[in-house]
Amino acid sequence: MTAELERTIEALLFLSAEPVDAAALADATESDLHEVVTAVERLREHYEFERRGLVLRELAGGYVLATHPDAEPAARRLLARPRTPPLTPAQAETLAIVAYLQPVSRPEIARIRGVNAESAAATLLERGLVEEAGRSQFGAILYRTTDLFLRLFGLRSIDELPDSSEFDPSPEIEAELRDRLMRAGEARAGTG
């Protein structure tokens, strides 16, 4: 027998397309916040310990139900399409720049990538992974990531992204690049 609050929350999460936060669940169920948090935790454990087909996840600032990855091959056969098409390298780079520098303008993105970001940015907008966030002081449209981005990348908030310094090029690469720019040429200067 499932406790009343737990089953109501299960129903609410089933109906909601978007993640629902604990406060909204407390309002809807007319319960205290801590009761809600306890019930959510029991629901999460129920799915996990009973090995149900669903999992309860905390994403994009709220709770949301999703299918267990074990069901993915069957889901692919039933729904005949991959849920999220992979990103092209250009889209992934553009998204990376937006995720870490947001809000960031298209010219800034282009400057970092060395190429125009029009088409990648348009696709990311269309897929709902980024959205417009006002204008820069020079009038360029600024971009930021969306809640859908957080959901699809399994993040509770943007703070959960790894620190960007983790992706700094290694000192060897940096030294090599510096070398390429200055010393390699210098050694051969005058021969050109």
Next chain:
Amino acid sequence: MTAELERTIEALLFLSAEPVDAAALADATESDLHEVVTAVERLREHYEFERRGLVLRELAGGYVLATHPDAEPAARRLLARPRTPPLTPAQAETLAIVAYLQPVSRPEIARIRGVNAESAAATLLERGLVEEAGRSQFGAILYRTTDLFLRLFGLRSIDELPDSSEFDPSPEIEAELRDRLMRAGEARAGTG
């Protein structure tokens, strides 16, 4: 511990908005039909005996998950935003035509308005302000207003609608309301 097939089916039904039949589930899970039927039955019993927040229903088209009716009040509090935003001019016109001429067919509404009424009619149907009322002799769907319409307009019955002559721009033209609306609509469309 939930059996593999049962949890996969749970995940598939969770993802499908429409009922899924046993054959489709068997294809997707690469199982025999009778295994699927057994697993579905166990899933249904699980929801029922454990008093979960979900129920498994068998409809004409197949199996579908839904929420337990007990969760309805909480779901309304969480998700039912007031579905009574101001009516757009197109919606007001369409609703006026249905209210005064009911039952009235969609082609008639389009003729009077001079433009297609698809989208406005669909919104009014979804909001429960109008409903279908059989078919005309030519096979077109007929519409009438609902009890919810009366409630939202503060009317005890349809007879309490304001007399259309109050807003009649040219009362001297004597003809039945339907004929006059048709003629005015055709004149606007340039076909009269």
Next chain:
Amino acid sequence: MRLIDLELDLDVFAGPFDLLLTLILREEVDLLEVDLAEIVISYIDHLERRGELDLEAATEFLVLIAALLELKSRLMLPGEEEEEIDLDPGEAAEELLVRLLDAHRYRAVAQHLSRTLEAESGHRFRSAPLPPWLRRASLPDAIAVYDPRALAAALGGLLELPPPVDVRHMTVAKVSVSERLAHLRAMLRHGSFTFDAAVARVDRVTVAVTLFALLELYKQGELTWTQDEPFGEITIDAPVRSRELSA
């Protein structure tokens, strides 16, 4: 392919791309003198000859050439000359290095994000619309929020007849094809004549209708016409046969 393999043969420089970069940074070659488009073309030729695309090197090339373009355009901007803004070689090199490091960093982030998305894509979310009972106001709770007069007003608008279309500004046709047919036949009886003579001192509508009449008579074989050049004079004659007969 490494960028160092890109051999350039430009007006101001011949040698590897890396060397040109260094020379620019050391101000031994004036960036303003370098045709960057030529470098891009050399690069594309180079790629074509190799028949393969090394994405790593291509990205690096794009970042460098974009940075050079920006530096060059900054040098070319009018007005900044007076301020004697010279490209400090050290700073420029630092800027290029920062660009390259950024490009590397965000490519690494991009790979991380792609892997994360791949790992997460096993989880699917429900995307069904709300059931109908949640999409409308519930009957017991419904209160009057709309004014019935809005419906009557909408109906009044629909009852309104559009004003009749005013056609007074349009020229009423004063000429008929049959009248112009008679006119042309009458002129033809007096022998050959020009179209200009047939439409002397008439308005444009009459000119147009006369032309229709002319085409009609031609089709019936009642006349022939000649025009030596476009917009030239049109001469109208009786058909050859009837002229021979009358001759």
